[in-house]
Amino acid sequence: xxxxxxxxxxxxxxxxxxxxxxxxxxxxxxxxxxxxxxxxxxxxxxxxxxxxxxxxxxxxxxxxxxxxxxxxxxxxxxxxxxxxxxxxxxxxxxxxxxxxxxxxxxxxxxxxxxxxxxxxxxxxxxxxxxxxxxxxxxxxxxxxxxxxxxxxxxxxxxxxxxxxxxxxxxxxxxxxxxxxxxxxxxxxxxxxxxxxxxxxxxxxxxxxxxxxxxxxxxxxxxxxxxxxxxxxxxxxxxxxxxxxxxxxxxxxxxxxxxxxxxxxxxxxxxxxxxxxxxxxxxxxxxxxxxxxxxxxxxxx
Numbered sequence: 001x002x003x004x005x006x007x008x009x010x011x012x013x014x015x016x017x018x019x020x021x022x023x024x025x026x027x028x029x030x031x032x033x034x035x036x037x038x039x040x041x042x043x044x045x046x047x048x049x050x051x052x053x054x055x056x057x058x059x060x061x062x063x064x065x066x067x068x069x070x071x072x073x074x075x076x077x078x079x080x081x082x083x084x085x086x087x088x089x090x091x092x093x094x095x096x097x098x099x100x101x102x103x104x105x106x107x108x109x110x111x112x113x114x115x116x117x118x119x120x121x122x123x124x125x126x127x128x129x130x131x132x133x134x135x136x137x138x139x140x141x142x143x144x145x146x147x148x149x150x151x152x153x154x155x156x157x158x159x160x161x162x163x164x165x166x167x168x169x170x171x172x173x174x175x176x177x178x179x180x181x182x183x184x185x186x187x188x189x190x191x192x193x194x195x196x197x198x199x200x201x202x203x204x205x206x207x208x209x210x211x212x213x214x215x216x217x218x219x220x221x222x223x224x225x226x227x228x229x230x231x232x233x234x235x236x237x238x239x240x241x242x243x244x245x246x247x248x249x250x251x252x253x254x255x256x257x258x259x260x261x262x263x264x265x266x267x268x269x270x271x272x273x274x275x276x277x278x279x280x281x282x283x284x285x286x287x288x289x290x291x292x293x294x295x296x297x298x299x300x
Contacts, residue, residue: 170208177201185226194220228267238268 160181167179176197178185186201188194198219205212218224223232230237246265252258269275 166208170204170210171201174201174204180227183226185224185231191220238271242268 164179164181167181167184171177171179171184174197176187184201186194186197188197223230225231225239228239228242230239246268249261249264252261265272265275
């Protein structure tokens, strides 16, 4: 019932805006014209059905700019949790290699029908119906045309998980490649083997319609930064810039500042074997008084 009332309210508001625009004779702003032309020419969007000013209530805000409101979609989606691999263990399997490459994708260029067919094959018709509704929700309605974007926009709760599954399907069977959402790491033992791995991966990306940003790629490097770590033939190390930031961090004076510092330090806890014991020394129980907490802080 609330959904019907909300839909009726948005439709009445849209009708009043159209009547006001037609009566006043004002021209519609064309500030978004350059953006839509750029999306169309670059291949990131295509013209959709001619349905002027059609706005599904959960997706579009009732403003005159007709902007997409993607946050409301999260209330209707079930969480699509993807079990992430233990990427630290995966990175450790690359420490004996000497040639690395990082490919940062700019986004998939595959059409929505191809992606929906892939999801339907893996998850069934329910996921396909959901993605079909998301396709209509991602439609960018303009005064003179309707565009449908192919890439997943920011703001959807399942966008990262869906793209991670898509990348995992692309890299299936390629044991020399590992991907974390839009970052791909290739490890090879020799330069000639590296060239073969690179050609095989690029061919796989081409078959799936994925493009990469060459300016963000690193080819044939003896060491590379990946997910906040420095991977080199000697092993996995923390980034020198991050280590220097920890060393230059001011001495905590309050218990809140200490908790903030420990949260930053825990990112590299794998390289600090005695970190847990040292943290327990300065961590009083939650039931202690403020004076006991400050006494524990001075002890640290």
